[in-house]
Amino acid sequence: MKDELLRCDCENCELKELFYYNVDSQEIEHVCHTKKEEYYSKGEVIVSEGDPILKFAYLKSGLVKLYKEGNDGKGQIFMIAKPFDFVSLLSAFSYDNYNYSVMAIEDSITCNLNLEDLKRMINENGEFAMSIMKKMSRVSDMIILENLTIRRKNLQGRVAYILLYFADNIYGKDEFELPLSRREIAEFIGKTTENVIRAMSEFRKDGIIKIYGKMIEIVDKGKLKRVAEFG
Amino acid sequence: MKDELLRCDCENCELKELFYYNVDSQEIEHVCHTKKEEYYSKGEVIVSEGDPILKFAYLKSGLVKLYKEGNDGKGQIFMIAKPFDFVSLLSAFSYDNYNYSVMAIEDSITCNLNLEDLKRMINENGEFAMSIMKKMSRVSDMIILENLTIRRKNLQGRVAYILLYFADNIYGKDEFELPLSRREIAEFIGKTTENVIRAMSEFRKDGIIKIYGKMIEIVDKGKLKRVAEFG
DNA sequence: CGCGGCTTTGATGTTCATCAAGTAAAGTGG
DNA sequence: CCACTTTACTTGATGAACATCAAAGCCGCG
16 A cells, blocks of 8 residues: 555655545555646635636645635635645535635645545545545634634734734744735734734834744744733 | 334424435434434523533524623624524534534424434445535535625624525515524624614614514615625 | 835724613513 | 512713725835
8 A cells, every 4th residue: 555655646645644544545546646736826826716616626735825805806814724724625515616715825736636536435435424524524613713713802812813823823933924915914804904014013013023024023922822812 | 214204203304305315214213213302492502612512413493593602701603503404513523522502592492313323324324424514514614604794794784684684594584583682693793782783773764674672574675685785 | 117016104084892871671589 | 460680672972993095115026
C-alpha cells in the first residue's frame, strides 16, 4: 500500500489519513491517479458562486477565503480555509452549484478529486462516509459558532479576535503577514474598512501591536486577549 | 414492509422516506421499535449546552429554537427548527456533547433514535449515509447563508425578514401567532428588544402589519418585502 | 510616471444600545 | 380567586458606537 501511495505522490498528504483506515489500496491508487492539482496565485478566483460542482476540491497548500458577494459590491467572508480543509465540503453533497465563492488569499494549490468517484465510494463504504461526515460536521459547526462568537463582540473585540485567530490558528506565531487587506478583514468581521484601520491604529498606539504595512507583530498578547474577550 | 411500518406507527412519518429507499425492512422495524417519543411544552429545555449526545433526535411536531447562551445572559438564536428537522444533526457525528441548546417554542414532540444504531447503520450502509449527509449539508448551508443574509440588513430589514420568514417558511399564511417573544426575535436578528418593538410599531403605523399581542397580520406584504430587501 | 487601489486620518451624521419609567400580561402562593 | 411578584411589552430621552463622506499619502504596476 505504501508503494501505491508513493507511486502516485500522495504519501505525504494528510488527506490520506482520512482514506487510510477505511479505503482499500486499490481505491486509493485510483483516486491518487485521477486527482488533479491546480495552482492559483494570490487573488485568483478558484470558485465563483453559481459554478457547477464538478470536482471535490481540498486545499493542499496556501490559504483561501470563502465568501458571498453582495449585490451592492460589499462581500461577506465567512471562512478562511487552510491546508487540508475541504473547499467543496459545504455544498458538494447537496447542491449541483456552489452558492459561495472561493478566492486564493495566498498562493495556493488545490487537489481535485473526481466527485463522482467520491460519491460512489461513499455509497459503497459507510465507514468512509462516516469519516467524511465527521469532517463536514466539524467544519459547519466551526463556521456557525465562530460567527456567533464574533458577532457578540464590538469593533475592537472583533479586530483583536481576528488578529489572534491568524496568530494562533493560521500561522502559529505572533508575527505574521496579514493575508487579508483591511477591507477584507472588514468583510470578515462585518464592520467598515475605516473602522478596522482605526481599531488597529488604537492597538498600535496602546502598544499592543506593531504594524509594518501588512506585517503585524503582537507585542502585548495578554492585553489583546483581554480586548478580544471583553468585546 | 408497509406492515412493519404500520405496526410500529411510523407509517405517517416523513422520516421514513429517508430510510425507505436505503434501509431494509428489518432495520426499519428495529429503529421503529427502539425509538422513543418525548413531549415538551412551550418553554421547556430539550437540550442544554454541554449535555452528552446520547440519542439522535428529530422534531416530529411543534417548533424549537437552537441557541447559544452568552455568559452575560444574552442569548443568540441561530436556527428555528420545524418538524422533520434534525435537532441533533449539527454535532451528533463529530462531538460527544452538544455545543448549543434547544428549547421548545411551541408544544413539541421529538422522536429519539438510538444514536449507536444510527452510527452502525451509517457505517454499514453508504447509501443511507449519503442521504443523511445531504440533509446535514443542507441544514448547515441554510444556517450559514441565512445568517449572512440577515446580517446584511439594518434593523427594519431584519425584522421584516423575520416576519416574512414565519409567514412563508413556517406557517404558510400571513396571519399567525409569533412563537418568539420580542426578546427572542432580538436574539435571533442580533438587535435589542426595544428596537425590535420600535420597528414593529413603525410597521404598524405605516399600515404594513397589524399587531394583536403575539398575533401578527401582514397587511401590505409587498411593502414588507421591499423593507426586507432594502435593509 | 501616472493611474487605480489600498491605507490612513478627520469631520459629520445616523443608527442603534442603553437607561428610565410606565403599562400590560402572566405566573405564584395564600 | 385574589393579592403579589415577576416577566413581557412599550415609549421616550440620551449618548455611544459606528457608517459615511471627504481628502490626502502611499504603493504597485502597466
